Amino acid sequence: MIRKIIVLLALLATTLAAPVSAYWEYGHETIGQIAYRNVTPHTRAAMDALLRQSALLETPGCPAGTVEQAAVWADCVKKLGPRFSYAYSWHYQNVDVCRPFDLKPACKDGNCVSAQIERDVKLLKDRTVPVRERVQALAFLIHFVGDLHQPLHAGDRGDLGGNQVSATYGSYAPEKLNLHSIWDGYLAERAISTPLSPVRVYTAAEKAAVQAGSVEDWSRESWQVAHDFTYATAMGGDACAPTGGRAVLDQATIEKLVPVAKLEVERGGLRLARLLDEALG
Structure with a gap:
C-alpha cells in the first residue's frame, strides 16, 4: 500500500511540473465556448459547416472539428515544425508596458496577433477564398482572440511575455x-x-459593454491589464520596477487577480462572438 501511495505521489508531482501550451487548453476552449454560445444561430451554423471541413487542413494529429478543438489547433500545429513555423510570431505582440502604447514596432509586416485577427476576419468574409483557407482562418481566429486577451501576449517588459520572470x-x-x-x-x-461559469448566454447589455471598440482598442486594453495587474502585482506595486529576484504571488494577491483574469476570458469570448458574427453572420 505504501509503495502504491509513493507511486501516485510521484505521478502527481510529474503532472504538476509539466504545464501545457499557451493559455493552456482550458482558457482557449472556454473562450471558444463563450463565443459559440453567443453568436447568432446563422453564424453558429456557418461555423459548424466550416469545421465539418476541417479534414482539409490535413493535420490529423491536430483535429479542428469542434470549436474546442479549433480553439487549440494553432498551438497543436506548432509541433509540426517547419510546416507552420511562419505563424509562430502571430500569437503575441510584446508591446513595452513601460513606454507609451505603440503597436507598430510589435506588428512589423503584420506579424503579430492583432494584425492576424483582422486578416482572418477578412478571409472569412470573402466567400471566394478556398474552403481550406477559410477553415484555417476560422481556427486561427478562435485561437488568436484568446491569445490577445492573455495580457502577457499583449504587453511585456522585454522578458518574452513574462517567461523570463521566475515566480511563485x-x-x-x-x-x-x-x-x-x-x-x-x-x-x-x-x-x-470560480462560480459563476463564464460559459453562458450573455444579455444584450452585457455584450454591448464588452464588444465595443476595435481590435487595436482591445490590444491597448489588454496591454494596460498587463501593466496595471500582471506586472504591478508581481513587482511590488510598480510595474516598471527593476526585477528583484523571484516574483511572489501570495494567496491574497491571487484572490485579487481572479476576477481580473476571469474578465479577460469573458471579454475574449464575447469579442470573438462579435467578430464571428461580422465575418459569417
Missing part, C-alpha cells in the same frame, strides 16, 4: 515556474472554475 504561485514554487505560465494556466484555470 501561492505555495507552489517549482524552479521553472514563471509569470507567463501562471497567467497562461494556473490563474486562468482558477478564474474560469
Whole structure:
C-alpha cells in the first residue's frame, strides 16, 4: 500500500511540473465556448459547416472539428515544425508596458496577433477564398482572440511575455515556474472554475459593454491589464520596477487577480462572438 501511495505521489508531482501550451487548453476552449454560445444561430451554423471541413487542413494529429478543438489547433500545429513555423510570431505582440502604447514596432509586416485577427476576419468574409483557407482562418481566429486577451501576449517588459520572470504561485514554487505560465494556466484555470461559469448566454447589455471598440482598442486594453495587474502585482506595486529576484504571488494577491483574469476570458469570448458574427453572420 505504501509503495502504491509513493507511486501516485510521484505521478502527481510529474503532472504538476509539466504545464501545457499557451493559455493552456482550458482558457482557449472556454473562450471558444463563450463565443459559440453567443453568436447568432446563422453564424453558429456557418461555423459548424466550416469545421465539418476541417479534414482539409490535413493535420490529423491536430483535429479542428469542434470549436474546442479549433480553439487549440494553432498551438497543436506548432509541433509540426517547419510546416507552420511562419505563424509562430502571430500569437503575441510584446508591446513595452513601460513606454507609451505603440503597436507598430510589435506588428512589423503584420506579424503579430492583432494584425492576424483582422486578416482572418477578412478571409472569412470573402466567400471566394478556398474552403481550406477559410477553415484555417476560422481556427486561427478562435485561437488568436484568446491569445490577445492573455495580457502577457499583449504587453511585456522585454522578458518574452513574462517567461523570463521566475515566480511563485501561492505555495507552489517549482524552479521553472514563471509569470507567463501562471497567467497562461494556473490563474486562468482558477478564474474560469470560480462560480459563476463564464460559459453562458450573455444579455444584450452585457455584450454591448464588452464588444465595443476595435481590435487595436482591445490590444491597448489588454496591454494596460498587463501593466496595471500582471506586472504591478508581481513587482511590488510598480510595474516598471527593476526585477528583484523571484516574483511572489501570495494567496491574497491571487484572490485579487481572479476576477481580473476571469474578465479577460469573458471579454475574449464575447469579442470573438462579435467578430464571428461580422465575418459569417
